[in-house]
Amino acid sequence: xxxxxxxxxxxxxxxxxxxxxxxxxxxxxxxxxxxxxxxxxxxxxxxxxxxxxxxxxxxxxxxxxxxxxxxxxxxxxxxxxxxxxxxxxxxxxxxxxxxxxxxxxxxxxxxxxxxxxxxxxxxxxxxxxxxxxxxxxxxxxxxxxxxxxxxxxxxxxxxxxxxxxxxxxxxxxxxxxxxxxxxxxxxxxxxxxxxxxxxxxxxxxxxxxxxxxxxxxxxxxxxxxxxxxxxxxxxxxxxxxxxxxxxxxxxxxxxxxxxxxxxxxxxxxxxxxxxxxxxxxxxxxxxxxxxxxxxxxxxxxxxxxxxxxxxxxxxxxxxxxxxxxxxxxxxxxxxxxxxxxxxxxxxxxxxxxxxxxxxxxxxxxxxxxxxxxxxxxxxxxxxxxxxxxxxxxxxxxxxxxxxxxxxxxxxxxxxxxxxxxxxxxxxxxxxxxxxxxxxxxxxxxxxx
Numbered sequence: 001x002x003x004x005x006x007x008x009x010x011x012x013x014x015x016x017x018x019x020x021x022x023x024x025x026x027x028x029x030x031x032x033x034x035x036x037x038x039x040x041x042x043x044x045x046x047x048x049x050x051x052x053x054x055x056x057x058x059x060x061x062x063x064x065x066x067x068x069x070x071x072x073x074x075x076x077x078x079x080x081x082x083x084x085x086x087x088x089x090x091x092x093x094x095x096x097x098x099x100x101x102x103x104x105x106x107x108x109x110x111x112x113x114x115x116x117x118x119x120x121x122x123x124x125x126x127x128x129x130x131x132x133x134x135x136x137x138x139x140x141x142x143x144x145x146x147x148x149x150x151x152x153x154x155x156x157x158x159x160x161x162x163x164x165x166x167x168x169x170x171x172x173x174x175x176x177x178x179x180x181x182x183x184x185x186x187x188x189x190x191x192x193x194x195x196x197x198x199x200x201x202x203x204x205x206x207x208x209x210x211x212x213x214x215x216x217x218x219x220x221x222x223x224x225x226x227x228x229x230x231x232x233x234x235x236x237x238x239x240x241x242x243x244x245x246x247x248x249x250x251x252x253x254x255x256x257x258x259x260x261x262x263x264x265x266x267x268x269x270x271x272x273x274x275x276x277x278x279x280x281x282x283x284x285x286x287x288x289x290x291x292x293x294x295x296x297x298x299x300x301x302x303x304x305x306x307x308x309x310x311x312x313x314x315x316x317x318x319x320x321x322x323x324x325x326x327x328x329x330x331x332x333x334x335x336x337x338x339x340x341x342x343x344x345x346x347x348x349x350x351x352x353x354x355x356x357x358x359x360x361x362x363x364x365x366x367x368x369x370x371x372x373x374x375x376x377x378x379x380x381x382x383x384x385x386x387x388x389x390x391x392x393x394x395x396x397x398x399x400x401x402x403x404x405x406x407x408x409x410x411x412x413x414x415x416x417x418x419x420x421x422x423x424x425x426x427x428x429x430x431x432x433x434x435x436x437x438x439x440x441x442x443x444x445x446x447x448x
């Protein structure tokens with residue numbers, strides 16, 4: 001009996017050791033995700049540790065993490081059962097940076113300047129209250145019920161909407177927030193940030209400082225077929241470069257976001273597995289290649305690069321709550337780490353609804369709006385240039401001219417030109433668990 005017990009115990013211990021060895025690298029991703037979320041949520045968005053751990057990190061296996069907050073140096077260190085400690089450090093102006101072996105304590109970082117304060121104008125051109133406006137064609141009672149239905153009822157967590165904002169003809173006609181969030185709370189847009197990166201390229205194009213149809217000119221691509229890849233191919237996720245976008249395992253995207261110092265360099269090192277302009281593959285690495293190494297080449301120095309995003313776009317359209325976080329190399333994580341409050345995300349959508357014109361100033365050409373909302377040739381009508389599209393009828397009960405900035409866990413800025421609508425929904429649940437088509441259908445039906 002005793003021998004059998006010892007044998008079973010030995011097998012059990014071997015199984016535990018094997019499980020730890022196999023999953024140990026994955027713990028590095030897990031603790032990186034946990035520490036980064038807590039640091040950004042607390043020090044950038046001003047939320048409590050408890051709310052972040054119960055919300056953003058409140059799913060397995062991330063919820064297994066133990067997070068230690070250092071308020072003095074604004075850092076967060078996370079472990080799982082004491083293993084794989086990862087630390088994120090908050091730097092004012094840059095957000096929370098996940099550090100690794102390349103980080104040296106006391107490292108100095110350049111930070112972007114901010115340009116201008118909120119104007120004394122009503123939303124959307126400022127942050128003052130709007131004049132009371134009633135549209136006869138809007139069924140406000142139905143709209144209120146529709147918006148309320150997008151949120152969880154007490155005790156339920158099947159929708160997990162944090163904010164919902166509907167803007168019609170420049171007027172906010174519906175707005176609601178879950179507990180702990182309001183109109184001033186910055187919320188991480190995840191991949192909605194890709195659409196901001198695209199817009200920065202649109203500004204460069206309007207200024208004549210880039211030809212998106214030219215090859216990107218990466219030196220170590222010149223000896224193979226990658227030399228044919230253009231900015232246009234990258235903007236369309238149509239480069240043919242190898243990339244695995246899977247958030248549930250150790251894939252290219254999780255390694256990039258939670259281990260790499262220079263995120264854009266990772267995609268630049270990948271080989272071709274398809275043909276440029278003929279092989280669509282969604283890739284956050286592609287966006288970070290655009291946002292980091294390639295974009296930096298368009299500026300004289302790091303400060304110019306950092307400032308451009310705010311001076312020419314975010315602060316210019318009044319997105320003063322917005323922060324784009326950087327990686328350890330000082331490159332904007334243009335794929336994933338853009339923050340803004342819900343009203344400021346709506347301003348971004350309105351810029352596109354208005355064909356790139358903001359209160360009389362052309363920020364991007366109207367042709368760029370057409371460009372990003374035209375399907376790339378290999379996406380089945382689902383994707384343009386860092387924007388998602390409804391051209392192929394993905395949302396069957398919604399106008400086909402809808403295009404949107406979409407983010408992980410259900411962040412959306414929907415632009416519907418034919419209805420003069422911008423709809424922002426931020427949350428922790430996405431398709432198919434959250435009925436996006438139903439929400440959009442019901443909101444559109446409120447306007448006769």
